[in-house]
Amino acid sequence: MTATIDKTQFRKALGAFTTGVTVVTTRGADGKDYGLTANSFNSVSMDPPMVLWSLGKTSSSIQAFTGSEHFAVHILAADQEAVSNRFAKSGADKFAGIKPARGHGEVPLLDGCSARFECRVAYQYDGGDHVIFVGEVLNFDTFAQPPLIFHGGNYGLLLKKADEADISATFGGDWLGNLLGRAYYQLLMPIKANLKDKGLGDIHYNILSVLSMGDGRSCEEIARLVAISGDHVDTGHVLTLADRGLVRLERGDDGARLVHFTAEGRAYAMELLASCKAAEGDAERELDYREAQVLKLLLKRVIRSTANGLPEHWRKENFWRENNIWREEAQTAQA
Template sequence: MTTKIDAPTFRRALGSFTTGVTVVTTHGEDGNDYGLTANSFNSVSMDPPMVLWSLGKKSSSLPAFQTTGHFAVHILAADQEHISNQFAKSGADKFAGCTVERGHGQVPLLDGCSARFECRVVHRYEGGDHVIFVGEVLNFNSFERPPLVFHGGNYGMVMKKTDDTDCSRSDIGDGWLGFLLARAYYQMLQPVRSNLASHGLRDIDYNILTVLSMGDGRTVAEVDRLVSITGLRVTDDDIRKLAERDLVVLDDDGGRENMVRFTDAGRSYAIQLLAIGKAAESDAEQDLDYRETQVVKLLLKRIIRTTGAMLPEHWQKEQFWRGDHLWMEPDRSDAS
């Protein structure tokens, strides 16, 4: 007698088991290549080296895998989500755009993965609506690329869990997000502040220069309105002091509608401050790998989006960020 279970609930429960993602390939007796995305892969034995995976009986690849003597398992890398999607689509040309080498039994081998196992089929077992394949590993490669992860129906990536993530044994404030954000911000700002201090400048001066660096030529009132997100307010006197230092010029017709602009010296000092901030960012990222940096930025962006909902219009980035800003956009060409 089979137990009656609710299929979606069962699938959800199984989805709480986090796996990698593989593509299993074979060369059919008909001379065609076959492959599919599978997360049912697992290790079985060290001696002899054996692995297993299971194939749904509805798969169009079933006849090929039932008769083949060999298959290859590719553990996908974190940047191969598109390969996973491509090999999960029935009817599509799954190998389109893939560079293929040939392995044991002419099996197609894909590149760019984390690890690859070439296998000889040693057992096929009935497993309900799946067939379980056990293969002896004839050859394998480990390419040391970070793996793609599958959990609860979504792709993910691996992040090392260290003692730092245990908020229960925290020092004062360590479990409070606001404290962590502020502390990280002030620590990263320290080199900028030291430089400002060495020029006899203050936080408010930095804020004014920063606002101009996002688009030059604004009224004093606008500079004040934008800076006020920090809790500080800009007065005519603050602008005048920066003008005396030859960092800004103020169109002088005596009202608050006067325009504030960089002088050449002011623009080049703002660029210097940006470079110091960028160097501090590189230092801060030293202990993070590429994926961790991406995760930190992603999570901060989500917090900014959530908490930004109640901000007035003029603090929305698109309202004050202009084409003549001095900020270099991050280079995305190395995304992997």
């Protein structure tokens, strides 16, 4: 007797197995193209080269696949989530707008994937409510694209485990604070070199950063905002910047002395921003676009989850003002 099991729980348990995502295509006896998203794909044999996958018997493509001698398996790339969703919808014209190349048996071949296998159907087995197809691989292609991942009903990205040994040897473990500190220090090295040429240091960079988010602030306000970096600003630091012609001090309406950018200071802040962007590009050299996005997303989460107890004046809106230079820059670029 077959054991009775809870289908939902069974599906959930199967979802614990992480897979890639494929689209399997064929050419039906009716001359139409068929295809569907499948993660039941697996390797079977090296010699002869064989792969397998299984197709639900209720699939609208069942006749096409059981009646065909060939199929092609496309291992989807990380940016092909939309392709996966398109081929997972029953009934829809999945090939609309696509002009596929043709493989063995006129099977449609899709582009943009990580790897592609053209197969001859070697065996078909009954597999309960699925049919299992074993294909002999006649031809295959690989493309340098990171793969799309499927786990627990969700798409995911592959994140290679880092070579932690490199870091822990010198820095005593992979404590997040160490990693963030080291990454930040190294990221800023080219900017520090630029500042050093002008006889300036980190603290001056932090002052210029605060000013670039909003011009015309008192020394006290600058000191309060810069303090988030752990630096203690005093009037001497501001006077050094004035001495280099980067800022000027003016009396505000209430008589308080306010720090403003000079034209040169504004240009220098832009130059530093360009160096920062270049340094970011260098730092992300070993990351693909999605990994870089994930890194920022996770850091934002860390920032959010550690924000408890942060003084009110360090809220984002206290840093940003209407007259920030990036806004002005964007307006100038538009004009």
